[in-house]
Amino acid sequence: xxxxxxxxxxxxxVTPDMLLPEARRLLTENNFxxxxxxxxxxxxxGMITDRDLRSAYPSxxxxxxxxxxxxEQVEKAVVADIMSVDCVGLxxxxxxxxxxxxxxxxxxxxxxxxxxxxxxxxxxxxxxLAAYKELFGIGEKGSVLxxxxxxxxxxxxxxxxxxxxxxxxxxxxxxxxxxxxxxxHRIYLRLNTFKIAQVVNLLRxxxxxTVV
Amino acid sequence: MRLPPSLxxxxxxxxxxxxxxxxxxxxxxxxxxxxxxxxxxxDSFAGLRFENSRPAERHWLQEVHDESWLFRxxxxxxxxxxxxxxxxxxxCYDSYEVAALAAGAGLAAIDLLEQGQTEQAFCLVRPPxxxxxxxxxxxxxxxxxxxxxxxxxxxxxxxxxxxxxxFDAHHxxxxxxxxxxEADSLYVSIHEHPSFSYPGTGYSDEQGFGDxxxxxxxxxxxxxxxxEQLLALLxxxxxxxxxxxxxxxxxxxxxxxxxxxxxxxxLRYSTGLYEKIGQSVRRWSNLHCGGRLLSILEGGYxxxxxxxxxxxxxxxxxxx
Ligand SMILES: [Zn+2]
Numbered sequence: 001x002x003x004x005x006x007x008x009x010x011x012x013x014v015t016p017d018m019l020l021p022e023a024r025r026l027l028t029e030n031n032f033x034x035x036x037x038x039x040x041x042x043x044x045x046g047m048i049t050d051r052d053l054r055s056a057y058p059s060x061x062x063x064x065x066x067x068x069x070x071x072e073q074v075e076k077a078v079v080a081d082i083m084s085v086d087c088v089g090l091x092x093x094x095x096x097x098x099x100x101x102x103x104x105x106x107x108x109x110x111x112x113x114x115x116x117x118x119x120x121x122x123x124x125x126x127x128x129l130a131a132y133k134e135l136f137g138i139g140e141k142g143s144v145l146x147x148x149x150x151x152x153x154x155x156x157x158x159x160x161x162x163x164x165x166x167x168x169x170x171x172x173x174x175x176x177x178x179x180x181x182x183x184x185h186r187i188y189l190r191l192n193t194f195k196i197a198q199v200v201n202l203l204r205x206x207x208x209x210t211v212v
Numbered sequence: 213m214r215l216p217p218s219l220x221x222x223x224x225x226x227x228x229x230x231x232x233x234x235x236x237x238x239x240x241x242x243x244x245x246x247x248x249x250x251x252x253x254x255d256s257f258a259g260l261r262f263e264n265s266r267p268a269e270r271h272w273l274q275e276v277h278d279e280s281w282l283f284r285x286x287x288x289x290x291x292x293x294x295x296x297x298x299x300x301x302x303x304c305y306d307s308y309e310v311a312a313l314a315a316g317a318g319l320a321a322i323d324l325l326e327q328g329q330t331e332q333a334f335c336l337v338r339p340p341x342x343x344x345x346x347x348x349x350x351x352x353x354x355x356x357x358x359x360x361x362x363x364x365x366x367x368x369x370x371x372x373x374x375x376x377x378x379f380d381a382h383h384x385x386x387x388x389x390x391x392x393x394e395a396d397s398l399y400v401s402i403h404e405h406p407s408f409s410y411p412g413t414g415y416s417d418e419q420g421f422g423d424x425x426x427x428x429x430x431x432x433x434x435x436x437x438x439x440e441q442l443l444a445l446l447x448x449x450x451x452x453x454x455x456x457x458x459x460x461x462x463x464x465x466x467x468x469x470x471x472x473x474x475x476x477x478x479l480r481y482s483t484g485l486y487e488k489i490g491q492s493v494r495r496w497s498n499l500h501c502g503g504r505l506l507s508i509l510e511g512g513y514x515x516x517x518x519x520x521x522x523x524x525x526x527x528x529x530x531x532x
Contacts, residue, residue, distance in 0.1 A: 138407075142412065143410070168299065170298075193299075196475070
């Protein structure tokens, strides 16, 4: 589950000396929210976000004369003036879990992916969501999620899997999650069949109860 | 001599029993036999007219399905395969012909409706259709009967603005994929929430793309939801959306697997609920689209309640 499979490779980058109007145009035209800033050798020097740009432009609350003055200054400013410099990067060997923990800790929307200091990709929280959606099979046509009551018996998971495989019932995910509140485990099974009632009956006959 | 228009015509065919799904499969010929027996023995349905189906012409199927899929399906049955793409989709030698005949039922019904020979029509068909996609089968469905009928109505009779209302317990992914980019075709579905239910699609945020933005209305219900929750949606969001849409014609994907006795879903509808659904769709079609109403059978697998559920729905359709 390395992020390299899910990141945007060779992303659009900008240089520190680019004028702000140009950077703003790139973000809006491509509907991006983050751009890595790189030097001549492609090494990361900072990140610029649509939010940085928005706050750099004068507020509409200002008086007209003041606003125009501020506007002129912004039009002459460059990326280096507003970019954030102390940014964390991921590497192609970072895992989805690494990214999730970083996003969660730093409230970042996207992170650059670096190899020897060079930007080789960008990985956003949207990419992370898409990756987890795929991993858990959410929205996968032709599947259904079934909850199973874990009775705590030894070999319970083996019994479920054996039963399904013996009856050639296709399934793609089997999760066992500890529920601290109730002090027991919950099991979730993603079945890829429409014959749900048969599976439920089969499990029930084997003493395995399904729950909603 | 011209017969007076019948109130409700049922399009069905004994050939529908020839789609053999083998043993241990919920979608079996007995489903139709039970429905027909229930309708025929009900004395208050004396005015029902029964008509045979006709096969949908290839070019109407191709309005909905890729030719590659039609070839693949035909080839699979002729070569004696017992399932296609997934063991859920059981087939036999006759399955292609029977499926084409099921898809043609809507066409036969629309002709009768448009010629003024019936006030409304209900196609009692199998295999069902709403899970079938452009290039592949899904969940016991091979050809998308509702969408084939929709294309025929739109193109043959110019009823461009069309709505399919689907009350089967499962989301009709195939109808949604056909309609989700079109401005004139509306799909409204009430189904068990996709986080718990097959086929895992039909989240409320799936609303269509581009020109079709707003042409999909998914209304998922939590497992355990029953008459009260369905009626709230029916009289609320569904009635409102169809009223705003102002359709030229209405197709109902009528599935009965949301019944509390049906193990195919976690919904808990009563038999009586189907009468209320029948009344509502009849009322909407009279209000908004000159009474042009076509119902097509989808799911419903619990044989002990399927007959009475369809009976209740028909009772509702016939209400004034
Ligand atoms: Zn269904």
